[in-house]
Amino acid sequence: xxxxxQTDQNRRDxxxxxxxxxxxxxxxxxxxxxxxxAPRDEAVTDKVRWGMMIDTSKCADGCDECxxxxxxxxxxxxxxxxxxxxxxxxxxxRPKWIRTVKVQDNLTGHVTSLPMMCQHCxxxxxxxxxxxxxxxxxxxxxxxxxxHTCIGCRYCMMACPYKARSFIHENVDIKPSLAPRGKxxxxxxxxxxxxxxxxxxxxxxxxxxxxxxxIFGDLKDPNSExxxxxxxxxxxxxxxxxxxxxxxxxxxx
Amino acid sequence: xxxxxxxxxxxxMLLVMALAITGISxxxxxxxxxxxxxxxxxxxxxxxxxxxxxxxxxxxxxxxRDITVHEGIRTxxxxxxxxxxxxxxxxxxxxxxVNAMQGPDGAQFCAGCHxxxxxxxxxFQCHSPVPAE
Numbered sequence: 001x002x003x004x005x006q007t008d009q010n011r012r013d014x015x016x017x018x019x020x021x022x023x024x025x026x027x028x029x030x031x032x033x034x035x036x037x038a039p040r041d042e043a044v045t046d047k048v049r050w051g052m053m054i055d056t057s058k059c060a061d062g063c064d065e066c067x068x069x070x071x072x073x074x075x076x077x078x079x080x081x082x083x084x085x086x087x088x089x090x091x092x093x094r095p096k097w098i099r100t101v102k103v104q105d106n107l108t109g110h111v112t113s114l115p116m117m118c119q120h121c122x123x124x125x126x127x128x129x130x131x132x133x134x135x136x137x138x139x140x141x142x143x144x145x146x147x148h149t150c151i152g153c154r155y156c157m158m159a160c161p162y163k164a165r166s167f168i169h170e171n172v173d174i175k176p177s178l179a180p181r182g183k184x185x186x187x188x189x190x191x192x193x194x195x196x197x198x199x200x201x202x203x204x205x206x207x208x209x210x211x212x213x214x215i216f217g218d219l220k221d222p223n224s225e226x227x228x229x230x231x232x233x234x235x236x237x238x239x240x241x242x243x244x245x246x247x248x249x250x251x252x253x
Numbered sequence: 254x255x256x257x258x259x260x261x262x263x264x265x266m267l268l269v270m271a272l273a274i275t276g277i278s279x280x281x282x283x284x285x286x287x288x289x290x291x292x293x294x295x296x297x298x299x300x301x302x303x304x305x306x307x308x309x310x311x312x313x314x315x316x317x318r319d320i321t322v323h324e325g326i327r328t329x330x331x332x333x334x335x336x337x338x339x340x341x342x343x344x345x346x347x348x349x350x351v352n353a354m355q356g357p358d359g360a361q362f363c364a365g366c367h368x369x370x371x372x373x374x375x376x377f378q379c380h381s382p383v384p385a386e
Contacts, residue, residue, distance in 0.1 A: 039327035043320075138323065146322045147379055148315075175381040177334055182379030197325045 038199045049141040050191050051219035051247035052206075053229050056114040058213035059252075061102075066115050069208030070098045073192060075181060078174035095166035097189040098205060103253065112253055115205065115214070117189035118143055118164040119238070120247035126156035126165065135186070141219070141247055144190040152184045161239050164188045191216070219247065299339070300330040307366075333376060338384040350382035 071077045074097060081090045098117040104110070120143045126135040127143065134149035135156045145156075145165075157165040165188045172182055178194040181187055192203040206214045217226035235249035299306060301313065310331075317331030340362040342349045349356035352363045352374055360368060363382075367374050 040325050041328040043324035043326060136323070138325065140325070144322075146319075148318055148322070171378075175377070175379055177381045177385035180379040180381065184378070193325070197327050 040197045040199075044138055044140040046139045046141075047220065049219040049247065050196070051120065051141065051217070051226060051249070052191075052203075053215045053226050053233075053235060054114060054248065054250050055211075055213045055215075055229075055233070055252060056112050056250055057252035058209075058211035059113045059115065060211065061111070061113050063113070063210070064100050065208045065210055066205035066214060067096075067098045067100060069204040070117075070189070073204035074179050075172070075174055075176035078176075079168075079170070079172055082170055093167070093169055095168055095187060097164075097166065097187070099163075114250055114253065116162060116164070116238075117205075117248070118160075119162050119244070120189075120191065122245035122247070124244065125159040125161065129155045129159040131155065138193075142191050142193055142196075143188075144193060145186055145188065147181070147185040147187070150185040152186065154186060156186055160188075161242055161244075333380055334384065337380075337382065341382075341384055348383035350377070352377050352382045 076095050076097065079094060081087065098115045101114055101116045103112045103114065105112075120137075120141055122137075122141075124135070124137055124143045127137055130136075131153060132149045132151055134146045134151070135143070136146060137143045152167065154165075154167055157163075157167060165186050167186050168181060168183050170183060175182060178198075192200075195203065201217070203214075203216045206216045215226045215229050217224040219227060219230075221227055230249060233251045235251040236253055237244070237246045237249055238253065301309075306313075313331040314333060315331075317329035318333075320326050320329055321332070337351050341351050342357040342361060344357050349361055351361050352367075353361045354364050354368065359365070363374055363376075
């Protein structure tokens with residue numbers, strides 16, 4: 001009896017130590033892995049509000065790195081002009097999620113370049129006018145189009161003060177797996193929601209900007225880079241008179 | 254017509270109808286057995302039973318797509334990209350679109366049943382019919 005108890009105790013200790021060592025070696029890897037690339041399995045909440053700060057003084061004239069990165073990330077370039085179409089019309093109507101805009105002060109002549117995309121308003125006009133409810137604001141602040149519900153009426157394109165929405169007129173060449181898109185629906189910048197929902201925390205445009213002019217993050221987190229930058233530098237909302245409370249703010253405009 | 258002749262005609266009609274109904278039901282199982290559903294990667298365990306899926310796959314997909322789009326939850330059963338990842342066939346090293354009418358074993362996973370039933374597939378206007386590389 002005593003022998004058996006002693007053996008059991010030693011074995012128990014050995015197993016405990018073994019398990020503890022195993023957990024200690026595996027835990028860092030497991031934790032790191034889950035933080036980096038875990039697809040979301042809980043509903044988004046309004047505890048987070050995604051937003052962006054763009055420093056236009058860093059925005060170089062003629063640079064379109066953010067535009068190219070966005071097009072690449074979301075498959076906007078896989079879109080061919082049909083035979084016989086007018087090239088100018090085609091170029092004007094093709095989807096653009098970010099546009100580089102030049103703003104000139106008429107009195108001083110000062111020219112500012114800035115990237116213009118969906119401003120992810122808190123009170124989005126596109127959501128107000130959508131007849132089907134396809135254009136909606138998600139709980140975490142991202143304004144996007146539910147393409148299953150969109151009927152392609154383009155009312156949101158008319159309503160948007162920032163001309164952020166685009167319509168897909170023709171069949172797309174390649175349908176991206178992570179960001180499905182196709183003919184007949186309206187689309188716009190969605191803050192790379194496919195990245196955010198899969199655990200990443202940066203957008204394609206932010207990663208591509210060579211001057212780090214675009215800072216993206218959680219506006220409700222006071223320690224995030226974007227919150228600290230917004231607290232430090234003076235910024236404005238474009239068309240602040242519309243009282244939309246946009247999620248994207250610009251400095252140097 | 255006399256009573257006897259009417260009864261004769263009626264029973265003949267009933268006989269013809271009975272034969273027709275049994276005839277049609279015999280035609281069914283042939284297309285069901287031919288669904289091209291080689292599930293290569295996951296070891297063949299679908300998120301629901303086959304008979305349930307045949308009848309209700311759109312209910313599952315429509316319910317779960319709303320959850321994914323509006324709530325951001327990506328780990329849903331009705332994930333179209335996950336369906337495709339399992340059910341897609343490979344030919345000469347590249348994936349064959351799941352809505353293709355030609356390919357390994359004939360019509361591919363979605364096309365076989367949908368061509369027979371005449372139900373148009375809307376999904377692949379936007380969704381990729383092959384998995385991400």
